[in-house]
Amino acid sequence: MRNLLFLAVLIAHTSLLFAQESNMNNTEIAEFKAKINETSKVTSTIQSNFTQYKHLDFLSNDITTQGKMAFKAPNLVKWEYTEPFKYSIIFKDDKLLINDSGSKSNMDLGNSALFKKINQLIVNSVKGNLFQDSDFTMSYFKSPDFYKVIFVPKDEKIKSYIASFILFFDKKQADVMEVKMVEPTNDYTRIVFEDRQINKPLDNEVFSN
Template sequence: MKTKLILLLVSVFHITLTKAQETAMSSAEITSFKQTVVAEAQKIKTLKTDFVQYKHLDFLSKEITSSGSMLLKNPNKLLWKYNTPIQYGILFKDNKVLVNDQGKKNKVDLGNNKKFEKINKMIIGSISGDLFAADDFTITFHKNRNQRIAKLSPKTKELSAYIQTIVLYFNDQQSTVSEVQLIEPSKDYTKIVFKNKQINQPISDALFSF
């Protein structure tokens, strides 16, 4: 009986690993994938989605979980609103970034801060998938049973100081990003999972404010 149970557990473990195993895409698969994703990203005028964010820190036994919503309106409006566990917002608008930390507001001019400008472009590109032409990254493409995966490694020291790798996950049914993982040089990481995504639905400019 014990032997059968052990064999069953080994079998299940093997199946689980097989499902999650990543393999490199072929050249033909990469070309087709990039063309599809870029074409879909170029069609995006507005995007609204809920998200759950998981922050992993080595010195904590559990991940820090937060949730909220995100609004994107091309070409220059992006709003992140965290609702739990605290209310926190980040607004990129008209070449400026505004942070609202539970009522305390700070503003940064992106024109005078190249770091924030690059981060803004990186975030928008990560959400839409339109990062494949970026000169700042080396990109490799992978797949598993249910997902296509793009891994982006920064080439510049400026970005490498904050991000080691950006991993974009695409479900087979979607050509927009379903999950983003931002891995830091310390190996800590942030994982953002998008859900209830709505593309090209009307979004009022008035919503991009605190």
């Protein structure tokens, strides 16, 4: 259950950026999407530190964890939590590889169309490239410091796990700054990326459990 819950809440967050937002017009949306898609095409690896904030309505404070994220094209992703506990999850070849403080297990995502889809959403959200997916209704916003895109799933099964994705992009590099996933209960998880390194060498051994 813990692993299924992690899949459902992995990429949720809420932004701490309070600059005034406005809607993007059609020309701005087209230019923005073209820039993101072009960046995605030339991105082979991403390495980043992150801080995750898990918000639950019944708790007065968010649960904060820290770790490192690694991505390698086309679809390898590793989330390694380092504080306050040791826990890693690797998405690899339709498999979910879990290492919970030395206790290892695997989950086959290929047998579940739903979780296979969630896996792909996780990969694309790390890259910032969800724009060609017809499974979402999308809303685009801008501020002086960032772009924000809200993705609302159309599929009812996905919506039972994920009410919406929200991605924040840096305006200069169009990199993903933060990722948020809101649950149907309105609880959410916020992941803030720091010290992102793009296209640095990344050995496949990183994605071994």
